[in-house]
Amino acid sequence: MNNKGIIGAIIGDIAGSRFEFNNYRSTDFQLFNDKCFFTDDSVMTIAVADWITNKSKTPKQLSSYMREWGRKYPNSGYGGMFFRWLFSRDLLPAYNSFGNGSAMRVSPCGFFAHSLQEALDLAKQSAEITHNHPEGIKGAQSVAAAIYLAKSGYNKDAIKEYIELNFHYDLNRTCDDIRKVYKFNETCQETCPEAIIAFLESHDYESAIKLGISIGGDSDTIGAITGSIAAAFYGVPNSIINEAKKFIPYDFIEIIEKFEGNNIEKRISPEFINKLENNEIFVFGSNLKGMHGGGAARIAYDKFGAIWGQGVGLQGQSYGIPTMHGGTDVIKPYVDEFIDFAKQHPELKFLVTRIGCGIAGFSDEEMAPLFKDAIEIENIYLPKSFYYILVK
Numbered sequence: 001m002n003n004k005g006i007i008g009a010i011i012g013d014i015a016g017s018r019f020e021f022n023n024y025r026s027t028d029f030q031l032f033n034d035k036c037f038f039t040d041d042s043v044m045t046i047a048v049a050d051w052i053t054n055k056s057k058t059p060k061q062l063s064s065y066m067r068e069w070g071r072k073y074p075n076s077g078y079g080g081m082f083f084r085w086l087f088s089r090d091l092l093p094a095y096n097s098f099g100n101g102s103a104m105r106v107s108p109c110g111f112f113a114h115s116l117q118e119a120l121d122l123a124k125q126s127a128e129i130t131h132n133h134p135e136g137i138k139g140a141q142s143v144a145a146a147i148y149l150a151k152s153g154y155n156k157d158a159i160k161e162y163i164e165l166n167f168h169y170d171l172n173r174t175c176d177d178i179r180k181v182y183k184f185n186e187t188c189q190e191t192c193p194e195a196i197i198a199f200l201e202s203h204d205y206e207s208a209i210k211l212g213i214s215i216g217g218d219s220d221t222i223g224a225i226t227g228s229i230a231a232a233f234y235g236v237p238n239s240i241i242n243e244a245k246k247f248i249p250y251d252f253i254e255i256i257e258k259f260e261g262n263n264i265e266k267r268i269s270p271e272f273i274n275k276l277e278n279n280e281i282f283v284f285g286s287n288l289k290g291m292h293g294g295g296a297a298r299i300a301y302d303k304f305g306a307i308w309g310q311g312v313g314l315q316g317q318s319y320g321i322p323t324m325h326g327g328t329d330v331i332k333p334y335v336d337e338f339i340d341f342a343k344q345h346p347e348l349k350f351l352v353t354r355i356g357c358g359i360a361g362f363s364d365e366e367m368a369p370l371f372k373d374a375i376e377i378e379n380i381y382l383p384k385s386f387y388y389i390l391v392k
Helices: 009-018 040-052 057-074 078-085 106-110 116-128 134-151 156-167 175-181 192-201 205-214 221-234 236-248 251-258 293-303 328-344 366-375 383-389
Strands: 282-288 314-315 319-322 349-352
Touching: 009 040, 009 205, 009 221, 009 236, 009 251, 009 383, 040 057, 040 116, 040 251, 057 078, 057 116, 057 383, 078 383, 106 116, 106 134, 106 221, 106 251, 116 134, 134 156, 134 192, 134 221, 156 192, 175 192, 175 205, 192 205, 192 221, 205 328, 251 383, 282 293, 293 319, 314 328, 319 328, 328 366
Parallel strands: 282 319, 282 349
Antiparallel strands: 314 319
């Protein structure tokens, strides 16, 4: 997963979630605990990312994506007017909002854009289907611009100067100044400048998130905005990404990967395999005696050259991994042997089935960890269920 991308906004949202209505005005806290969760900020960020990866990026399409994702996650803390727009029977027009919802979801526009003008244009499109008040559009554009400049290598002074000149936000305050007087506010004009200031004052990704949350107010949205800019500027440590994945649904991860151009379908085995290309190998769960009588083993025997009486290794266009002779501890050496074999044969593509999860009776959660070392091997394709367990 790209550590300089929309994951930065989602992490900020999750970290700030538990403080939204219980502000904590200090930076001495852990980013995550068991009270954290993703909110509407993350859901709508995913919706915009899903929309922006399509060739025809029309406002009607964006409305459809937002309503689809919002209805899939209905209890995520949407504002009242947006909730009505989201769940109305017929698509409602924009409602002249200057709420910070336009800024919390805009990060895909800044990361996707190939020019500053494109970032501004996409941000305007993403905002105005609901938040068509000038301040709502301005808030989204300011964040998208900061992200674009940060990812393009501009320093903080240049980013600050551009935002001040073009959006007329007062960025000459400090987090300490803001923290003393700041109250809960859901407008762009009193959220975006504060979030940008937290980024400007930070020294790494984590400090940016903590500074933003520490000023109080709408903590999850400030975290999302600050986190998106900080991710573009610093990148996000892998340790933080790995922790955050515990809170992120599978379908979010799929859109994040799609947005980043790392389409996970390229590394996932087809659910049903009826034929193989010349360089493809069907990887199945077998037994030590090579009695290929049922399940994927039978398919391997009938279609892909598995040899009756051979339980382990390459046989025709199939590869057997024994799963019927004990627990996962005794299966693991055979999985490790398979991974080593795949590394030695980069010319072959290995399509792993849900080995052990059929007749052998193991669960995906039991089997997937055995393939942990396979997740980065480019010629090993894993079942979707294994993949998602491993990336979590």
